[in-house]
Amino acid sequence: MALEWVVLGYAAAAEAIMLLLITLPLLGGLRKGLISVVRSALKPMLSIVPFCLFLLMDIYWKYETRPTCDQEHACTPTEHLRHQKSIMKSQRNALLIASALVLYWLLFAVTNLVVKTEQLNQRLEKLKRQD
Numbered sequence: 001m002a003l004e005w006v007v008l009g010y011a012a013a014a015e016a017i018m019l020l021l022i023t024l025p026l027l028g029g030l031r032k033g034l035i036s037v038v039r040s041a042l043k044p045m046l047s048i049v050p051f052c053l054f055l056l057m058d059i060y061w062k063y064e065t066r067p068t069c070d071q072e073h074a075c076t077p078t079e080h081l082r083h084q085k086s087i088m089k090s091q092r093n094a095l096l097i098a099s100a101l102v103l104y105w106l107l108f109a110v111t112n113l114v115v116k117t118e119q120l121n122q123r124l125e126k127l128k129r130q131d
Contacts, residue, residue, distance in 0.1 A: 004051075004055060005055075005093060005096065007051075008048070008051065008052070008055065008096055008097070008100055009096060011045065011048055011100060012096065012099050012100040012103055014045075015045070015100065015103035015104055015106075015107050016103055018034075018038050018041070018107055019103060019106055019107045019110060021034055022034055022035065022038060022107075022110055022111065022114060023110060031114070032118075035111060035114055035115060035118075038107065038111050039111055039115070042107065042108060042111065045104060045107075046104075048100055048101070048104055049101065049104070052097045052100055052101055055093065055097055056094070056097055059090050059093055059094055059097075062086070062090065063090065066083065066086065067079070067083070069083065
C-alpha cells in the first residue's frame with residue numbers, strides 16, 4: 001500500500017515543479033516549450049483525480065473498520081499507540097491527496113491562463129501591425 005502513496009507524492013512533486021517553472025518570470029524564451037510540454041502532460045495526469053478518490057475511499061474504509069477502544073481498559077497501550085499512528089498516517093495521506101488535487105487544478109488553470117495571455121498578445125501585435 002505504501003507504493004501508491006509514493007507514486008502520489010511523486011506526481012504531486014512533478015505538478016509543483018511544473019507549476020513553478022511555468023510561473024517563473026525569468027524563463028521567457030523557454031516558456032513556449034514548457035507550456036507545450038505541460039499541456040501535453042495534463043491529459044495523462046488527469047488520472048490523478050480517480051486515483052486520489054480511490055485512495056480517499058481506502059482511508060475511509062480503514063477509518064470505518066478500525067478497532068475501537070470504547071472502554072477505558074479495553075485496549076493495551078500498544079494497541080492504543082498503533083491506533084494513534086494509524087490516525088496520523090491517515091491525516092498525512094489525506095493532506096497528500098488534497099495537495100495533489102489542488103496542485104493539478106492550479107497547474108490546469110495557470111496553463112490555460114498563460115495560453116490565453118499569449119494568444120491575446122499575438123492578437124495585439126497583429127492589430128498593431130495592421131495600424
